[in-house]
Amino acid sequence: MLARTPFTEIEIEGVGTYRLPNQWQAHRLRRLRGEKRHTAVLASGAGMTVRQFMKLTAALQAEVHKAYLALMSPANVAADREPAETRALPRGHLSIDQKLAIGRRLLQAKASLPHGHFGPWLEQQKGLSLSMAQQCMALARAYKQDKQAA
Structure with a gap:
């Protein structure tokens, strides 16, 4: 079986590249609660402010959400030597x-x-x-x- 490296970013047409938040961004985002937090995570990963993200069409917001779920998926975690x-x-x-x-x-x-x-x-x-x-x-x-x- 070939070892697969996890992907760290996804290109979304009309939005750009989506990446998971870095450590600093994640620390800042942990302070938020509820829907506001989830929206901020999606916006920061797309390199936008929440206001810019909310101006996207519902279809583009859904694409960003799909990219987030794909990056956070357990299937995206690399196979290690450790159990x-x-x-x-x-x-x-x-x-x-x-x-x-x-x-x-x-x-x-x-x-x-x-x-x-x-x-x-x-x-x-x-x-x-x-x-x-x-x-x-x-x-x-x-x-x-x-x-x-x-």
Whole structure:
């Protein structure tokens, strides 16, 4: 089976190129709630303001929405060497079991690396922030302590 790389942008006739929001844009968009947030995500991905996006025809707005769904689709996530239970999905929520599995792997990797090398190693890993890594490792440590205490 050939490995397929995920696509990161879609060309929409009459609108231009649609891309998912970058980290900075996503941080700003998380502050919004409801329909306003969804519209802002679609508009920013198309490189527009919400006002410009709302001036598009309903058909073009629907095309932008289809592009957003295609980019966010689980089928668009690249096949990794890691098992599915430890793979972080972009902008995806992880279950407790997934966080535990990731935390265990990170603790093993940290133990195998020399002092001071874990941070740079973690930066090279794509799709996992430092805060999420710390959260997963803390959860794995707590689970291990609870298991030993029982």
